[in-house]
Amino acid sequence: EIVLTQSPGTLSLSPGERATLSCRASQSVGSNYLAWYQQKPGQAPRLLIYGASSRATGIPDKFSGSGSGTDFTLTINRLEPEDFAVYFCQQYNSTPWTFGQGTKVEIK
Amino acid sequence: EVQLLESGGGLVQPGGSLRLSCAASGFTFSNYAMSWVRQTPGKGLEWVLGISSSGGTTFSADFVKGRFTISRDNSKNTLFLQINSLRAEDTAIYYCAKGNWNIGLFDFWGQGTLVTVSS
Numbered sequence: 001e002i003v004l005t006q007s008p009g010t011l012s013l014s015p016g017e018r019a020t021l022s023c024r025a026s027q028s029v030g031s032n033y034l035a036w037y038q039q040k041p042g043q044a045p046r047l048l049i050y051g052a053s054s055r056a057t058g059i060p061d062k063f064s065g066s067g068s069g070t071d072f073t074l075t076i077n078r079l080e081p082e083d084f085a086v087y088f089c090q091q092y093n094s095t096p097w098t099f100g101q102g103t104k105v106e107i108k
Numbered sequence: 109e110v111q112l113l114e115s116g117g118g119l120v121q122p123g124g125s126l127r128l129s130c131a132a133s134g135f136t137f138s139n140y141a142m143s144w145v146r147q148t149p150g151k152g153l154e155w156v157l158g159i160s161s162s163g164g165t166t167f168s169a170d171f172v173k174g175r176f177t178i179s180r181d182n183s184k185n186t187l188f189l190q191i192n193s194l195r196a197e198d199t200a201i202y203y204c205a206k207g208n209w210n211i212g213l214f215d216f217w218g219q220g221t222l223v224t225v226s227s
Contacts, residue, residue, distance in 0.1 A: 001170075035213055044203055044217035045153070056215065088153055092212030096169040097143075099153040 002027055002091050006100035012108040019076040021103045023089035028069045033093035036065055036074045039102075040085045048087075049074060076105070110134040110216045112204050117221030124194050124225075130187040130204030130218055138162075138182035141207035143214065144189045146200035156202075157189065158211050167211070194225045 003026040013019055023034065032052035037045035047056040049065035052072055062077045076083055084107050089100040116128040130142070143158040157178035158167040166178055177190040187204050201222050205214035 033210065033213070037214075044219055045214075046217070047213075047215050050208070050213055050215075090153070090214075092210055095158075095167050095212070097155045097158075097212040099155070101152045 001096055002029065002094065002098050004089050004091060004098055004100035006087075006089060006103045008103060009101075010104045010106060012106050013079055014108045015079050015081060017079050019074075019079055019083075019105050021074040021076075021087055021105075023067075023072040023074070023100050025070040025072070025091060029072075029091045030093040032068050033091060034065075034067070034072050035090045035092060036063075037088045037090065038083075038085050039088065045088060079105070081107075110206065112206065112216060112218030114202065114204055114218045114221035117202065117223045119224045119226060120194050121227050122195060122225055125190070125192045126194060126223060128189040128191070128202055128204075128221055128223070130189075132185045132187065132204075132206070135206070137180075137185040141211035142178075142180060142187045143205045143207060143211070144176075144178060144187075145203045145205050145214070145217075146198075147203065147220070148200045154200075155212075158207065159187070160211065191223070194223075196225050199223060199225045 005024045007022045034052045036049040039045045053065045064075045086102045111133045113131045144156040159178045163180045179188045201220040203220045204218045206216040208215040
């Protein structure tokens with residue numbers, strides 16, 4: 001099973017700042033099958049990024065993903081109030097498909 | 109617009125059973141694999157089971173161990189999750205999720221249904 005470890009657990013930033021979130025895998029994620037999801041309180045997760053760096057339909061370009069192998073990054077530029085949420089990474093290269101524990105981006 | 113609407117959750121005693129449903133609309137249900145994912149405060153998001161578009165192939169997490177069964181009725185655009193021998197640690201929000209071109213990539217999620225296992 002691929003274990004995904006996200007850091008930091010909480011990121012305290014001000015609107016307008018840039019957020020950089022990390023996701024590290026216990027073994028290489030084949031084909032860079034790594035996704036990022038956003039979840040707001042009381043809502044279901046929403047797909048942001050797939051294939052490590054491709055934005056899902058309707059996702060603004062302020063969200064970008066990068067990385068390969070075992071180290072991946074989600075960057076959110078110019079934070080707006082609606083961006084403060086919890087972000088999860090997920091690998092879908094091999095079963096069981098696994099998620100990171102999440103990074104909460106909170107308003108400073 | 110893709111919509112996934114779960115139902116069937118509730119309070120159940122340990123050892124009991126539950127059948128969750130997920131009604132899908134806004135896409136050709138029979139063309140896509142589907143999964144159930146659960147979420148708890150302690151363990152976060154945890155994929156449970158997946159099923160191919162035809163229903164002929166299923167995929168499961170190790171902890172399932174036969175207590176959970178996924179199925180689908182493509183004629184009714186509905187996904188199901190049968191959970192038997194419920195335990196306290198099965199308490200969670202259960203989401204159905206639509207697979208993309210890769211069964212394990214979830215491009216749409218339902219709002220979830222809460223299952224509480226308690227005496």
